[in-house]
Structures are given as structure tokens and as C-alpha cells.
Amino acid sequence: MKKFWQKILVGALAFAMVFALAACGEKDNQEPQKETLFATTDDFPIMDGSTANLPLMAQVMADTCGVTLEEAQELVSCTTTPNAWLRLAQGDADILLVYEAADVTKKQLEGIGTALEITPIGRDALVFINNSDNPVKSLTEQQLLDIYTGTITNWKEVGGEDKEIVAYQRSEDSGSQSLFMKLLMKEITPMAAPTELKPTEMGMLIDQLASYNNSANALGYSVFYYASYMYQQPGLKFLAVNDVEPSNETIADGSYPFLNEYYVVIRADEPADSPARKLQEWILSEDGRKAIETAGYIAVPAEKNE
Secondary structure, three states, X not given: OHXXXXXXXXXXXXXXXXXXXXXXXXXXXXXXXXXXXXXXXXXXOOEXXXXXXXXXXXXXXXXHHOOOHHHHHHHOOOOXXXXXXXXXXXXXXXXXXXXXXXXXXXXXXXXXXXXXXEEEEEXXXXXEEEEOOOXXXXXXXXXXXXXXXXXXOEHHHHOOOOOEOEEOOOXXXXXHHHHHHHHHHOOOOOOOOOHXXXXXXXHHHHHHHHHHHHOOOXXXXXXXXXXXXXXXXXXXXXXXXOOEOOOHHHHHOOXXXXXXXXXXXXXXXXXOOOHHHHHHHHHOOHHHHHHXXXXXXXXXXXXXXX
């Protein structure tokens, strides 16, 4: 009987050793965990930016901190374009993923006097939006300019129905208003819009376009990524400009006319080993470019930052 139990014990030990060796072998065969730029999200610099860049902020945090995209989405936030620029200049943020500052914000930045490093990383577009029931599908640049200076006031003048054009604008300091002034109006002053046609948030403009009098005579604008992926609203459509519809393809190849870049921005005096400087360099690397594309954005041509 003693020998019987000895055999059982020896067999059990042998099985345990084989199992342990197999487990070690499996562990050795596993790919080593990829090293991330930051050990934890606590090491991540204070990031701010534009609302339309929130998905990119989350992707960057996930890729550089080793957290899931869902976790990163809960952690990132922004204070919108004008506030983000000012917070960086005042030292309340460390790095921005942001659209171009409006002229009023640029003047405020000049008053603060902080030197900034501004590098383009992606491309977006100013898009014009109207109701799906509106038969007008395309406008020329000149027609849009005439509408926003009050020269064209009725949809029938551009091939539509006999209805007044209700042209929305954004607030003066918003990112999309900055693009509107830069890309369409240029040196021309738009007609004054009543307060009710100047919503303070991008989502509000899209909502109001969709619901205005339940009719198809409203016109507004936003940035392509936001209106396409972040805040879609049934019943609206993008207008083609010069017969070119805005899309990932026409923005990437430059055939859509109203294009502009967005940026990674840090203070110029950031030390070489600071989290903000390290993150900026990562964003400008091939890994950063992949993050931009993974998040669904259009990266600037690679030679732009060489």
C-alpha cells in the first residue's frame, strides 16, 4: 500500500512539472507587451483643443498610455477652440490638438505674448449644409459669397424653390467661423446675422438647421469631420461646392475647395524631456500619423512636416 501511494505522489509531481514547463513555454511564446510613451495617464500632459478633435485626443491617449480607447474617451475633454488657445498661452494646458484660432483669439494671444510652436497634422474642410428636401445640391463659391453678403436672398436665384434663404453663422470666436471668414469671405465682411441665427455651439447650429420651421430654406456650415462622424442629424445634406462634394477622398486629394489644416500646438519653451514635447514629437512621428488615420481623420501629406 505504501508503494502504491508513493507511485501516485510521484505521478502527481511529474504531471505538475510538465504543466509548469508548458505554462512557461506559453509565456515565453507570448509577444512582449508593447512599451508606451507614458507609464500611466497621470504622466500624460494636460491636453485641450477643438470639439472636432476629441476622437483624435482619445486615440492619442490610448496609443501612448496603453489604455483602451473607451477608457481614453472618458478621460479626454476640451474647452473648444478659442478657450483652448488661451489656456495654452496662459499655462493652463500643455498641448493642443486644435483648429485655427479666429482673428479675435489671435489678437488675444498677441496680448498674452507666449511663443507657440504650431505644426499642421491633419486636414479638414468647411462644409455647407442644407435640408435634404431642398432641391439645390451644389453652389459655386461666388454664389455662397453672394448669399452671405445679402446679394442673393432667395433659393430660386440658385435653382431652388421660391423661398427666402435663412443663412446661419457661428459666433465670432468659433473655429468654424474662423474657417468661414478665411476660406469664403476672405477680406469681405458678411451680412449681420440676428442672434437667433448665430448659435454658440456647432451641435446647436446643426440642430437648428434640421428643425428650422420644418422647411428647407435654411443654410449653415460646419467642419466635415464633426458633421460627418460626431454629430450627424437626419434630414440634412452637404452641399457640393463648384460641383465637388465634400468627402474623405476629395479632401485628401485637394479637389474640394474649402480646405484647412488643424494643428498640434505646444509652448515654444517646452523642455526637450517634458511630457508635452515628447507627445508632440510622437504625434509628428509615423506612429502619430497612424493614430490620426486610425481615428478616421485625414493626415496632412507626409512631406508637409519634413
